[in-house]
Amino acid sequence: MLHFETSPLKIVRASRQYLYDESGNEYLDCITNASHVGHCHPHVVTAGQEQMARLVTSTGFLNDQMSEYAKRLISTMPESLSVCFFLNSGSEANDLAIRLARAYTKHEDVVCLDSAYHGNLGSLIEISPSRFKKLGSSHIKKDWVHIAPTPYLYRGKYREDASNPGLLYANEVLTVIKKAKSSGREIAAFICEPLMSAGGIIIYPQNYLQHTYRYVREMGGVCIADEVQSAFGRTGEHTWAFQTQDVIPDIVTVGKPIGNGYPFSAVITTKEIADCIGEFSTTFGGNPVACAVGMAVLDVIENEKLMASARSVGKCLLDGFRSIMPSHPMMGEVRGMGLMVGVELVIDKESRKPASEAAEILAYRMKENKIIIAYDGLEKNVMVMTPPMCFTCDNAHHVVQVFDQLLQEIEN
Ligand code: PMP
Numbered sequence: 001m002l003h004f005e006t007s008p009l010k011i012v013r014a015s016r017q018y019l020y021d022e023s024g025n026e027y028l029d030c031i032t033n034a035s036h037v038g039h040c041h042p043h044v045v046t047a048g049q050e051q052m053a054r055l056v057t058s059t060g061f062l063n064d065q066m067s068e069y070a071k072r073l074i075s076t077m078p079e080s081l082s083v084c085f086f087l088n089s090g091s092e093a094n095d096l097a098i099r100l101a102r103a104y105t106k107h108e109d110v111v112c113l114d115s116a117y118h119g120n121l122g123s124l125i126e127i128s129p130s131r132f133k134k135l136g137s138s139h140i141k142k143d144w145v146h147i148a149p150t151p152y153l154y155r156g157k158y159r160e161d162a163s164n165p166g167l168l169y170a171n172e173v174l175t176v177i178k179k180a181k182s183s184g185r186e187i188a189a190f191i192c193e194p195l196m197s198a199g200g201i202i203i204y205p206q207n208y209l210q211h212t213y214r215y216v217r218e219m220g221g222v223c224i225a226d227e228v229q230s231a232f233g234r235t236g237e238h239t240w241a242f243q244t245q246d247v248i249p250d251i252v253t254v255g256k257p258i259g260n261g262y263p264f265s266a267v268i269t270t271k272e273i274a275d276c277i278g279e280f281s282t283t284f285g286g287n288p289v290a291c292a293v294g295m296a297v298l299d300v301i302e303n304e305k306l307m308a309s310a311r312s313v314g315k316c317l318l319d320g321f322r323s324i325m326p327s328h329p330m331m332g333e334v335r336g337m338g339l340m341v342g343v344e345l346v347i348d349k350e351s352r353k354p355a356s357e358a359a360e361i362l363a364y365r366m367k368e369n370k371i372i373i374a375y376d377g378l379e380k381n382v383m384v385m386t387p388p389m390c391f392t393c394d395n396a397h398h399v400v401q402v403f404d405q406l407l408q409e410i411e412n
Pocket residue numbers: 089090091092094117118119120193197198226228229255256
């Protein structure tokens with residue numbers, strides 16, 4: 001296995017979709033979805049600075065920013081999701097979501113997908129099978145964790161040619177729950193992203209979540225949507241990615257983009273579920289600066305029509321990659337929605353064998369060409385792009401053109 005320069009790039013400043021190193025080199029950022037509306041967006045920076053000069057912390061007291069932001073966030077949600085909790089990271093949000101599910105259902109167990117990543121707290125590593133490998137063989141699946149296959153039409157158990165794959169994959173979840181039940185275990189929650197990010201940008205088949213949510217509820221569990229990566233219009237279709245599957249979760253978790261890079265996260269749920277938690281307190285969650293920043297992010301998304309832009313720029317990326325695909329034996333699949341785009345690299349299109357080493361080399365060569373792109377997925381062979389939402393079609397054309405040239409060099 002070849003290993004390329006492992007030292008991360010040192011970045012000293014950033015603006016919009018660009019990063020700058022110590023020597024003033026400019027890099028096009030295709031990966032930082034936490035800087036949702038663009039790195040250091042002036043409206044967000046001003047909101048944060050002004051709030052920091054006024055009131056930074058108000059633990060144990062009410063503050064206007066928190067109540068105003070809570071109202072605004074909830075107004076973007078389906079009516080049933082009417083209560084929010086504020087925290088500081090996606091991991092904290094998912095941890096609270098699991099606690100809420102357990103308190104409400106009085107059950108213990110959780111079903112997750114086999115390519116999932118939900119965070120780095122102890123409880124969440126247990127339900128992030130995509131990271132099991134990295135943790136080594138000493139990591140043993142816990143009894144309360146049940147793993148269902150990711151609905152991955154390119155590589156999974158059921159492929160593009162299956163009829164009604166959404167139902168087939170939902171049936172897999174039901175089988176997992178029934179198996180757990182037969183050994184005396186009860187399901188508190190099913191957790192997944194509404195489309196999978198770290199697992200390699202996997203778009204689920206139609207109706208998958210509708211069928212799955214129905215089964216989970218019938219079996220006494222609640223449904224958690226991890227929107228840590230996919231929220232706030234990134235799919236270009238709706239504010240929330242769960243809307244692309246036409247479902248309403250019981251609990252939604254939000255992270256990265258909510259604060260445009262400022263540590264902030266939220267859990268939004270129903271009143272019935274929220275009422276089960278008892279005391280909830282956090283020192284920094286929902287502090288006035290976070291909420292002021294969060295409001296500014298929502299302003300920018302609206303004022304700059306970033307959701308519509310994600311749709312059209314995402315299409316530029318997808319169309320661009322699809323247009324070069326026939327001339328590349330290593331481009332197995334191009335997939336995505338809005339500004340979540342993945343290109344799966346394979347040894348050859350027939351075998352679909354993952355080309356993990358090529359992905360690593362390509363990411364490295366792109367960086368040399370001042371484009372930052374990730375490679376991810378279980379086999380680390382999917383080139384992943386989740387850029388700030390101010391990414392343009394010109395940026396997209398540039399990325400495709402450089403990708404085309406560099407991949408050709410690797411293929412030859
Ligand atoms: N859920 C998903 C889908 C994520 O991608 C991540 C972070 N990459 C998390 C949860 C955890 O968020 P954080 O790193 O802010 O704790």
